[in-house]
Amino acid sequence: MRHEPLAAPTNMQQLADWLKVLAEPRRLQILNLLMAGVQCNCELGDHLDMAPNLISHHLSVLRKAGLVDIERDAVDARWVYYSLNPAALDALNAAFGAFFAPARIQPRRAVCGPQGSVIHAATIRVTRH
């Protein structure tokens, strides 16, 4: 059986990586707080009732994914402020929208199934088994 490769969004792998980063409730909560303007480790921990090292870990994951930027306080360098990367957020929205766009849904390709099945000849598209 030979099937030509079906087209996939070029950034599908990156989307998968992003989704893996986002598919974590606490990271979603952190992102939610970052969007609301909360930006230091201590206050994130205060809101989410999490140990600072856990916050640090999840922020590190988000930062490696390029979604979050880091900045130290100019007056007291012990404080670290995290912020969303707007460009990455745009890219994320674009990748997600491109992949899950309803317009991408195509009618069934009757490759499998018995002869003379539910699918009529008029709706069949290319390829043989």
Add this chain to the structure above:
Amino acid sequence: MRHEPLAAPTNMQQLADWLKVLAEPRRLQILNLLMAGVQCNCELGDHLDMAPNLISHHLSVLRKAGLVDIERDAVDARWVYYSLNPAALDALNAAFGAFFAPARIQPRRAVCGPQGSVIHAATIRVTRH
């Protein structure tokens, strides 16, 4: 420190559940094929080089998440056709777009940090590095 609870999208939990389902490369590939019109277990396995029981498992996860519908062949009930649930896909896009909308990003709330720090009322900005 007292912090009033920050508003979160009402469907945040459902979004988290969906993301957990989507954050799996093989499931993304399956969804990609379903969008392209491939809809039976055997051909999915052919494209992805996966055992049918694995396909079955991942399709089950997608189905429990409401993203995929199931239908048996009218002529030969042994064949099963999977299809995307357009309504669920719309809801997914809506939930994702609502959460990650760039418009939701707010400037930093200077709750933490030293007194008289970098953040002044007049110089608040969306911090970038």
Add this chain to the structure above:
DNA sequence: GCTATAATTCAACTATGGTTGAACTATCGC
């Protein structure tokens, strides 16, 4: 120098969940 603070890093533990192969169910053709 010393102590306190903000945050990170590290190693160990743990749990969720993907993978595997076999057994099983259901249907079709004979």
Add this chain to the structure above:
DNA sequence: GCGATAGTTCAACCATAGTTGAATTATAGC
């Protein structure tokens, strides 16, 4: 009935990754 086919379910294995607490780094204040 029988055997073949499409797909599912099951139990076991295993790897990834979140969690935990302690140690560590870096900075500020004295």
